[in-house]
Amino acid sequence: MVNASNKLLEVKEVHKVFGKGQSETKALKGVTFDVLPGEFLGIMGASGSGKTTLLNVIATMLKPTSGQILLEGQNISSFKGGQLAAYRGNHIGYLFQQFELIDNLTVKENIVLPLAIHGIHVSAQEQQLSELVNRFDIEELLNKFPSQLSGGQKQRVAAARALISNPSIVLADEPTGALDTKNAKVLMEKLSEHNQLHRSTILTVTHDANAASYCSRILFIQDGVIFHELRRNVLGESQEAFYERIVMVMAQLAGGSSNVL
Ligand SMILES: Nc1ncnc2c1ncn2[C@@H]1O[C@H](COP(=O)(O)OP(=O)(O)OP(=O)(O)O)[C@@H](O)[C@H]1O
Numbered sequence: 040m041v042n043a044s045n046k047l048l049e050v051k052e053v054h055k056v057f058g059k060g061q062s063e064t065k066a067l068k069g070v071t072f073d074v075l076p077g078e079f080l081g082i083m084g085a086s087g088s089g090k091t092t093l094l095n096v097i098a099t100m101l102k103p104t105s106g107q108i109l110l111e112g113q114n115i116s117s118f119k120g121g122q123l124a125a126y127r128g129n130h131i132g133y134l135f136q137q138f139e140l141i142d143n144l145t146v147k148e149n150i151v152l153p154l155a156i157h158g159i160h161v162s163a164q165e166q167q168l169s170e171l172v173n174r175f176d177i178e179e180l181l182n183k184f185p186s187q188l189s190g191g192q193k194q195r196v197a198a199a200r201a202l203i204s205n206p207s208i209v210l211a212d213e214p215t216g217a218l219d220t221k222n223a224k225v226l227m228e229k230l231s232e233h234n235q236l237h238r239s240t241i242l243t244v245t246h247d248a249n250a251a252s253y254c255s256r257i258l259f260i261q262d263g264v265i266f267h268e269l270r271r272n273v274l275g276e277s278q279e280a281f282y283e284r285i286v287m288v289m290a291q292l293a294g295g296s297s298n299v300l
């Protein structure tokens with residue numbers, strides 16, 4: 040659906056409260072931001088700051104306590120039942136820190152699983168499948184089972200699975216969190232390539248400034264609110280220079296000196 044604003048995602052004053060009374064936790068306290076089509080957006084912030092909660096309300100795995108989330112102009116917070124399932128199936132790709140592959144399915148079966156669940160025949164996505172298999176360098180692995188793969192290989196398979204149905208947005212929760220430096224770099228490079236070639240929109244949570252330096256914009260979240268935003272200067276800022284700026288904000292966040300920004 041085309042909407043006048045050209046925004047892909049609009050998050051408006053989203054609050055999320057868990058529990059009641061004494062055990063109440065305000066995980067999100069009024070988060071507002073937009074995402075344009077084709078952005079590679081990073082979310083950073085300390086443990087417990089609300090990053091996963093934010094991803095999960097966008098994925099409709101959690102319902103916001105108040106506020107609105109619009110995807111392509113549609114208010115997804117009001118979706119119910121079949122509408123929700125269709126939204127998740129057609130619009131959302133999810134990439135988890137712990138890969139979450141299904142052990143008794145082969146790599147190929149894992150990748151095409153989202154298609155099967157939503158009644159799309161693999162033949163309709165054959166080209167997409169072969170491109171993803173190439174991009175994520177997993178040709179040799181298609182008939183193996185997850186237990187036969189390294190962590191880096193597992194996450195590249197999981198990335199292909201998240202992208203197979205051409206979702207409007209891919210949500211990734213610390214996708215490099217369980218990877219070593221080299222595999223983390225490979226994954227981010229490949230996600231970034233895919234983002235640039237297909238203008239696919241990716242929103243990724245990360246603790247790692249290296250991983251974040253592949254993004255085009257970073258939102259820093261602290262205690263349930265957006266505290267700062269960094270944009271990579273499209274006119275020639277190197278990844279290294281962007282990395283340096285990210286590290287500076289991280290240091291300021293850790294030191295609690297929000298007034299220096
Ligand atoms: N299902 C839940 N029930 C109660 N409290 C929750 C629930 N999920 C999250 N919280 C609380 O909400 C706050 C935000 O949690 P969230 O998981 O979003 O943080 P995070 O930024 O993803 O942290 P991390 O970097 O450790 O993954 C925390 O205080 C957490 O304890």
Ligand SMILES: [Mg+2]
Pocket residue numbers: 090091092212
């Ligand atoms: Mg989290």
